[in-house]
Amino acid sequence: MSGDRKRPPTIADVARVAGVSQPTVSRVLTGNIPVRDVTKARVRAAMKKLGYRPNGAARALVQGRQPIVGVITRDTALHGYTRMLANIESRARQAGYLVAIVALDPVDLQNATSALDLLLGQPILGVVVLDYATYDSRLRDSLGTLPISTVIHGDQTDIDVPHVRVDDRRAAYEVTNHLLGLGHRTVHHVAAPSRGGEPHVREKAWRQALTDAGAPVPDVHRTDWSITAAREAGAALARDPDVTAIFCANDELAFAVMRSIHEAGRRVPEDISVAGIDDEPLAAAWVPALTTYRLDFDWAGVAALELLMELDEPSRTAGLPSYGLVIRESTAPPASTA
Template identity: 40%
Template sequence: MTVPARTTRTAVIGDVARLAGVSNQTVSRVLNDHPRVHPETRDRVLEAVRQLNYRPNAMARGLVRRRSHMIGVVSFDTVLFGPAATLLGIGRAARAAGYGVNIITPETADRAGVIEAVETLASQAVAGVIIVFAPQAAAATALYNLPSNLPVVAIEVGVNDEIPTVRIDQSTGARLAVEHLLELGHQTVWHVAGPRDRLDAQDRVEGWRATLEAAGRTVPPVIVGDWSAEAGFQAGLQLARRDDVTAIFAANDQMALGLLRGLHESGVRVPDDISVVGFDDIPEAGYLIPPLTTIRPDHDHVGRQSVTALLHLLDHRTGTGQIPAKIVPTLIRRRSTAPPYVAS
């Protein structure tokens, strides 16, 4: 396959067809993932697309097929690692499927804010909408008031099975954190939780509590945070004043980072005096002092799964679409956890 001499103009579908030795219609079938294309032909077309750096015109394709090729996204807490990494997964999956992405962050995290954001996206003729990490109270009412003809997929919003929802198995993640600390010999585990209006935070609380109860251990009072390092810092100062704390599970790595600072400033050594486990596995987790043991959910996969579920809705337009299985996180062991110190 010989690439034509480079020119300054943007490649069009005819250029791809000529380079691959096929018709324009065949190129279109490959780009739209039509099943009746021979594998060798598909490979030739995709190689030509790569060599020519061909980018289909999403708007034109939408007009031809009477279907928009833009996905609307309503997202909250985009400065946090989990939502940001999820958005990255959505963007990658959307581009791979030939869709653009239009992201709106509501001015208010309530029912009216969610509805207004979705209505704005609907007015821009998006093919469907993905709602990312909405506060539970807002989502529970807003999702019942969206346009009935607009395909919607939610991430971590437990309304009901009428709306396809992509979820991380938060309870299992919390269980892995607590079991790890108990297996090291800690008698119980304290928890610095996320906001009460977030389903993912409450699922982590339930997983933490259930694991302690199943092991017959004392369940300490929950310390409620807001996902921020400042909340973790204040919790660290508070817990450092107690002499019955040897292990802490933080609901996200930002709060765990703050915990480490609060404990350090209080003269508490991690993990010699207190072990700390986070949740998210932010890119910096392995470079903290000490490197942070944490729970790793695959946020990128969450984003990709939400696009897959939305595309299934768009292709079928009946029923509730595919409800993806919960995505199970993994424990990443580093040096912020150790057996409790026992005085000789």
Template identity: 60%
Template sequence: MPGPRRKASTIVDVARVAGVSLPTVSRVLNDTVPVRPATRARVLAAMEELSYRPNSAARTLKSGQQSIVGVIAPDTVSYGRARMLAQIEERARSREYLVAVTYVEPDVVGKASSALDVLLGQSVVGVVVLDLNTYDAPALQARLGDVPWATVTNGLGLTIDVPHVMVDDRLAAADMTRHLLGLGHHTVHHVAVPGFGSDVHSRELGWRDALLEAGVPVPEPVMCDWTPASARLAGLRLAGDPSLTAVFCTNDEIALGVMRGLHEAGREVPGDVSVAGIDDQPLAQCWVPALTTYRMDFDWAGAAAFELLLDPLHGADRAGRPTSGIIVRESCSQPRP
């Protein structure tokens, strides 16, 4: 009677025995990027020792016309990242690339991560990171090794030299706060969310910049998480402040939740309180009243990051220019006397 079947060796086993990274083994297998002769010899020796044979999928990737572009993100459900990802997939498809999306939590990027290892074990031609300011940039750079990459970032904490697209949250938040002050409000309250790690969120920084620049009082931010339900509670809390006339919210979904809370408390928008957000997601123009917001051109950011990956010097030019700016709607007005 035959004994138990021996488990087939994997690319992970080869990398461990050869003492190299998964991307290095992948490059030896697919012969896509030059590998130093000594390193190649170690990988080939490990494959021989383990009797490793590439599977049919790997051979298909090597011989087929389509290559893979990886995308790393802390989530793919937020409005901005979803729009950027849609543009990356659209541009990749038009160039006959496949897209592999990998969810990587910010606090594990410097550690062993099976999701990241699987991505880098494929024949990726490069990686787009959405967005760099959520990650430890040097740790991520070390994990990617010599894999080409580009990123979208808000610019905070950008300590490494990597092709990047700037989505300036801080400037957008400051501009929206200035808009509310320009309507005559004595100050602007803020519904904030936690930043990444111990950092203050960049949109909270922009709100604070504008108030300090104008020399007006800086109210204590009301904190919530990223859900409209928690924003509704923030709106109920703010409604009890008789000095409240204007609120700037971290994004549109939070603004809609705040408006709901204010409504339930009997505060009229915009008659009693003006409310503004950031992003210009589709629901913003359909709400009653329609939401004044700052449009962030996430479509442009995703397209530009993909083009930068393929051409770090001039690729962003092929994405055109971003169409960002304040969209004035019904939720903001001058304060009542």
């Protein structure tokens, strides 16, 4: 589950390039014992040449401070990110670390430099980057030799850092097949935003499931993850008498679509079946209860953190993910076959 990483430079490497002893490098890093300015300059020049980043955790312990785990995320509001962040924070606290969270938009890193600099100025043990593949080389260059782990999604295969996988592709494929298996001629999709012009993996899997089944592939109703966009998509679909099944890119979008269907005077699932992904807590309490796919974000957050803490060992406490299709009241055969 982890990619190869080039060995980061060590204090020994810095000492060799600077022509000083390892204790001298340590004194420059900690500042506890005076070192001549000319020697400091040689050590710092060697660090810059090697791309050496001081071990923040060790430096913090020397200075009597608590080390910090950094988390970089593109969003803090969506269910999956919220669950991962909460579980990373809880597990880090158990291990004796603080957590510093920075929200960075992958398409607007230029305006996030100050936040990233503030994070990297802390005694950082390493960084968990949620959805690392969505960021470009600017983030990777900024992180330098810091240890990194990440959570990836269904169709990402070229990740060069330790990672765990949340299988969005499998989830979307199975939800779409569930609706087709009920007898629906096709399944419409209320989609997540595209990423750099690329459809979200959940949209790709929906399309693949329809193609594999020989079912028509309707036009996508793409959203920006907002309830407003989902309500609009739901209203448009509810006006079409041929629509009998809708797969939404997450549960929140599904809730909004179901509201629009209700307002249009149509019923779920009698007229239109609706399904989502994530298995949010409200999914079981909604009326009707929402058919969805459980993705184990709690596991993913803990497992990614443990990869960061012990990069050469498998996770010991995160266990195995719990995932699978959860069939509830919001999906049924189409009225013509029920």
